[in-house]
Amino acid sequence: MRNRTLILGVTALAVAVTGLAAPSFAARDKMTPEQRAERMIKRLDTNSDSKVSLDELQAHMTANFKAFDTNGDGQISADEMQAKRQAFRDARKAWQEAKSKDGKERDAALAQLKDARPAMVPGMRPKAFKRVDADGNGSLSAAEVASASEKMFKRRDKNGDGVIDAADFTKKI
Template identity: 70%
Template sequence: MRNRTFILGATILAVAVTGLSAPSFAARNKLTTEQRVERMIKRLDTSGDSKVSLQELQARISTNFKSFDTNGNGEISREEIEAMRQAFREARKAWRDARAKTGTERDQAIAKLREARPAMLPGMRPRAFARVDADGNGSLSAAELVGAAERMFKRRDRNGDGLIDASDFARGV
């Protein structure tokens, strides 16, 4: 009788501890708004001042444009964007498959995932693509992307100081 009571008690305790710890594991993977903003600024800030200037944003857009323009014609088509997304999906699947493994196979999967990760560009979503495609030719030029990035920058720069920092995200994110 004592054994049964002990086993029942241990089982209940194990279930309770598991149930209580599950939300903390879920919360670990969810970023707060502040963390997302900090991450975005860190990615774009090349000068190290924790602020993003329009020139830094334009330089990133130019670099990202080159990675999307796979055929080198100076324009990004919907097909090129979809090909980049598909490559990322495949790299993410390979990474998920290799997570349980160790060594070089896992390292290669992580490297491939980082390489395939789509860069930030205005117009990556279908509706946004149509808005950014100012001339309506079905593809995005570097000038269209820089113009869209400039408009986004001006909207986001709430205090009008010509820089985007964490304070510009303080309200309305």
């Protein structure tokens, strides 16, 4: 009887500890909105003032536009957009397969994944592409992308101070 009680007690303790640890493991995988905002600001903030101005966002979008415009014609076609998304999917699949392999192969897959990672450009999804394509010609011009990114900036700048910062991501605005 004593052994059963001991085993039952140890099992209950193990279940309790596992239950307490599970939320902390889950929290690592999912970023909070504040963490996502902080990461976005760090990525776009070129002058290190912890704020993103419209000029900083537009400069980032211009660089991203060039990455998507693979044929250099000044337009991003739906095919170029799809090719970029597919290249990322393929690189992500290769990375998933290479995670458990040796260092060189894993490092090469990670480098390919980082290289193929799609940059942020308005119109990445097919429905958004049609919405951003203001003239309806089936491709996005630099002006269309700049216009869409300005609208996106204004939506993110919740307090209307002309910059995106941590205050724009609080729920009190």
